[in-house]
Amino acid sequence: DVPDGRIFIDRKNSQLVIKQNNQWVPLNNMSNFELETTYKNNTGTFPINFAPVKLVGSADAVSGATGLTAGYLSPDTTKGLPTPTTMLIRVDFKISSTDTTDSDYYILGYEGSFNIRINPGKKTVSFYNAQTKSYSIDYSKLTINLHDDKFHTAYFILNNGYKGYTCFAIDGVYFNRELPTGNLYLTNLRVRGDKNNTVTANALTIKNLGISSKLPSLLNFQMVPTDFTEFEGYYTLINNALENKQLEQGILLKPYSNLDSLNTIIPIYMNDSSNNMAAFNEDGLCKGTGLMTTALALDTFTFECYFKYNSIYDNTATSSRRSIIGKFGLFSIGISANSSSKFTYKDYAADTETTLIDDIQKDRWHTLAISCKNNIASIFVDGVKKGNVAFNFSWNYIFFRGLGYKDYVPLENTIVIKNISMIVGQAKYYNDYDLSLTPNSPNSEGFFYPLINGIIANQNVQNPVVEINMNGGDSFDLRIIPNNGTPDMYADLIPIKYDYDRQPSLQNVKFSRIFLNNIQGNPVKGSV
Numbered sequence: 102d103v104p105d106g107r108i109f110i111d112r113k114n115s116q117l118v119i120k121q122n123n124q125w126v127p128l129n130n131m132s133n134f135e136l137e138t139t140y141k142n143n144t145g146t147f148p149i150n151f152a153p154v155k156l157v158g159s160a161d162a163v164s165g166a167t168g169l170t171a172g173y174l175s176p177d178t179t180k181g182l183p184t185p186t187t188m189l190i191r192v193d194f195k196i197s198s199t200d201t202t203d204s205d206y207y208i209l210g211y212e213g214s215f216n217i218r219i220n221p222g223k224k225t226v227s228f229y230n231a232q233t234k235s236y237s238i239d240y241s242k243l244t245i246n247l248h249d250d251k252f253h254t255a256y257f258i259l260n261n262g263y264k265g266y267t268c269f270a271i272d273g274v275y276f277n278r279e280l281p282t283g284n285l286y287l288t289n290l291r292v293r294g295d296k297n298n299t300v301t302a303n304a305l306t307i308k309n310l311g312i313s314s315k316l317p318s319l320l321n322f323q324m325v326p327t328d329f330t331e332f333e334g335y336y337t338l339i340n341n342a343l344e345n346k347q348l349e350q351g352i353l354l355k356p357y358s359n360l361d362s363l364n365t366i367i368p369i370y371m372n373d374s375s376n377n378m379a380a381f382n383e384d385g386l387c388k389g390t391g392l393m394t395t396a397l398a399l400d401t402f403t404f405e406c407y408f409k410y411n412s413i414y415d416n417t418a419t420s421s422r423r424s425i426i427g428k429f430g431l432f433s434i435g436i437s438a439n440s441s442s443k444f445t446y447k448d449y450a451a452d453t454e455t456t457l458i459d460d461i462q463k464d465r466w467h468t469l470a471i472s473c474k475n476n477i478a479s480i481f482v483d484g485v486k487k488g489n490v491a492f493n494f495s496w497n498y499i500f501f502r503g504l505g506y507k508d509y510v511p512l513e514n515t516i517v518i519k520n521i522s523m524i525v526g527q528a529k530y531y532n533d534y535d536l537s538l539t540p541n542s543p544n545s546e547g548f549f550y551p552l553i554n555g556i557i558a559n560q561n562v563q564n565p566v567v568e569i570n571m572n573g574g575d576s577f578d579l580r581i582i583p584n585n586g587t588p589d590m591y592a593d594l595i596p597i598k599y600d601y602d603r604q605p606s607l608q609n610v611k612f613s614r615i616f617l618n619n620i621q622g623n624p625v626k627g628s629v
Contacts, residue, residue: 103120189258
């Protein structure tokens with residue numbers, strides 16, 4: 102009498118199954134579309150580790166004491182594994198210090214789609230779309246020495262929450278491209294080449310492949326972490342160690358939500374002549390531009406930030422608009438063009454500009470709040486309402502200190518932005534502003550990004566992510582109930598049991614409620 106659409110663990114066969122048409126169907130026989138639809142309609146979460154159980158090598162693959170030295174690897178699966186909303190793939194690679202071969206070695210990527218390659222002869226790292234080279238970067242100019250016979254780290258970062266964000270990094274030096282990612286599936290993941298791009302044996306060594314739905318801080322020249330504890334997939338690749346070591350941690354409950362793309366402010370690090378690389382100091386974002394993004398068109402929210410307009414750097418009328426926040430073609434809030442101090446809201450679609458403040462005071466911090474309710478936004482500056490405007494925009498590519506990748510405030514320190522916060526689904530002010538509610542530090546609500554000294558991650562870590570830590574002797578049974586469900590549904594749900602040796606790293610419960618029972622010890626640290 103189990104209802105259709107319920108997902109269980111078949112303990113005998115060690116696999117997840119779902120009830121469909123009065124039959125138990127293993128999830129690896131379902132298409133990605135069916136899997137996605139089932140979970141969205143059920144709990145809104147993925148009680149499944151999206152990372153492949155193991156990898157398989159090509160016919161010529163050789164995995165020895167140092168890692169994979171010949172051939173290439175791909176996931177061992179026949180199903181269309183879902184790519185999380187945010188995706189980080191990292192791998193350690195090494196080339197010989199004496200290698201001067203003029204050839205692009207395939208490090209990491211997706212067969213038939215995006216991939217990263219390195220050329221020892223030309224000393225370049227290149228980004229390819231399938232077999233077409235989009236651009237190259239001279240890594241010798243990035244203070245990186247890849248010819249020291251040591252392993253180095255490559256990152257491949259996707260943010261599919263707003264189709265189009267790709268980022269690559271070598272040893273913590275990032276470079277971005279504005280390219281549509283499309284629908285990338287982990288079944289197409291390839292490491293150290295693919296069937297169309299073979300790398301000579303021993304020319305490139307690969308080890309320590311990690312797959313995560315949690316993105317790193319995208320700050321240039323940051324130390325590259327060596328720890329893989331928060332990766333859902335980890336494969337050492339040494340001596341044929343191609344199985345996911347993280348399966349020992351139990352099944353991780355992963356989100357499938359565009360809200361996850363709000364977990365990090367994305368700085369723009371384009372290494373080109375436009376000089377728009379984001380920079381931070383002890384005050385905040387002081388150069389270039391960054392963005393917040395989600396595919397959701399939010400009609401009720403509260404956005405806030407602090408900004409300062411420094412007269413010593415820019416005290417003249419200029420033909421360029423100096424935007425605090427906006428998106429080219431939609432809207433902008435900032436200093437009007439051909440003015441040194443007029444603070445306005447500009448609607449590009451309607452070709453109108455509304456004056457909010459005739460003469461904004463310079464050289465001091467101001468608060469800006471957009472409190473939106475049912476697509477009508479009240480704009481507050483320093484706690485005073487300056488007007489209502491229609492706001493019906495998706496937060497795709499909403500920029501700070503600019504309107505786009507190349508439309509930004511040109512002079513460093515002219516405008517500095519810090520303490521960005523956002524609450525989704527709740528208009529905190531709208532009619533009457535309460536200055537005491539303006540966050541200066543992390544609190545219990547929404548998203549908060551200091552931007553000071555490059556801190557770009559959401560500091561309210563308990564919302565939406567809950568961490569559960571366990572000590573020896575601790576254990577509990579975990580059950581997930583849809584938001585519209587009740588605890589009496591317990592009887593229908595087989596629990597997932599955790600203890601100190603088999604514990605979850607992260608539980609995301611934005612779209613469902615989590616219940617623990619049969620608790621032994623004190624396993625819960627934080628709020629659930």
